[in-house]
Amino acid sequence: MLTVHHLGVSQSDRIVWLCEELDLAYELKRYDRDPATRQAPADYKALHPSGTAPVITDGDLTLGESGAIAEYILGKYGQGRLTLAPDHPNYPDYLYWLHAGQGSFMPAMMMDLVARAMGGQPAGAAPRASRSDTAFANIEARLGQAPYLAGEDFTAADIMTLFFLTTGRLYAPRDLAPYPNIRAYLERIGARPAFRRAMAKADPDLAIPLA
């Protein structure tokens, strides 16, 4: 039985969402953060050597890392849904947006958080656009070309990227006024029944910022 171990208000919400979009039979196991430290509880950290969310179990397998879990679930249970095949003209776009969330956007956000926790700009740094600014500009431009990140169709690339645009902004606030394409996209995503089911199951007490 596929089990999604979801840490509250964390990136594992995207795996819950993936399962809902694929309409899979899966078990959802929720773990709450320590209310004081906001750290994952010890039983979550013990699931996988990474100590971080998400983690899934499936029979004897324990697997971490969002991108790996997404590719595993899509390959084993997806039957070709939510992906583009290698011969699709937008396949490189699919790959780019499948990887960029974890490879560039989330690291940019984490760097911003560390910088903010330490009180501002790095010593000696000249003011310049942060990597997060570049990421938002990149996404805004893409969503001016196509309704979804890989192109005409909603795919797992959207699922991988969304956290940066929504829950991530609870940690690193950003006004979406300058990003009309992102705002319209978040409206489209927020209307998806599977997204709404997933967020209601994953974080019932959280108002996901869609605007």
Next chain:
Amino acid sequence: MLTVHHLGVSQSDRIVWLCEELDLAYELKRYDRDPATRQAPADYKALHPSGTAPVITDGDLTLGESGAIAEYILGKYGQGRLTLAPDHPNYPDYLYWLHAGQGSFMPAMMMDLVARAMGGQPAGAAPRASRSDTAFANIEARLGQAPYLAGEDFTAADIMTLFFLTTGRLYAPRDLAPYPNIRAYLERIGARPAFRRAMAKADPDLAIPLA
């Protein structure tokens, strides 16, 4: 013609290495960082909206993001080499280590760099193991189970992870004495002809730290 746009002393060295391991016909275009700021030059930043390395071009396609580029090259030119098929028992390991470098290890290193640039621990933070410490412990444990990250065979997962263990330590120094499995692994990697060819082409003046 496949062209690898390599920014000197950057993560794009892994794409050069991938091409050498696959023995591809490709063009290597080198770009040097600004000697004072260490930033990428303007013509590199203009290649792709991300502004970061690596970038490839292939006919009309321009593609960024290490993981996306690796999957694209493997799918189009790899003929099954350096990957594990979905029915291989180690396929989940392959996926995990293919993604963890960019999804966890490099972000951990970037967070360390921001923290160091700003002069130490985040305000109010209790001393605890950094995410980089966890990453090194995770990799060391894995290399006690198998000679390569995905298992018995060298794969693209090794190519994706290595920068964190080698060139990354030029930015975030770490003594490898407590990590005998990683040290033995780096010796195996350093003996690979394709690795040596790649590093000689990508950064001829750089002594990649393999110990």
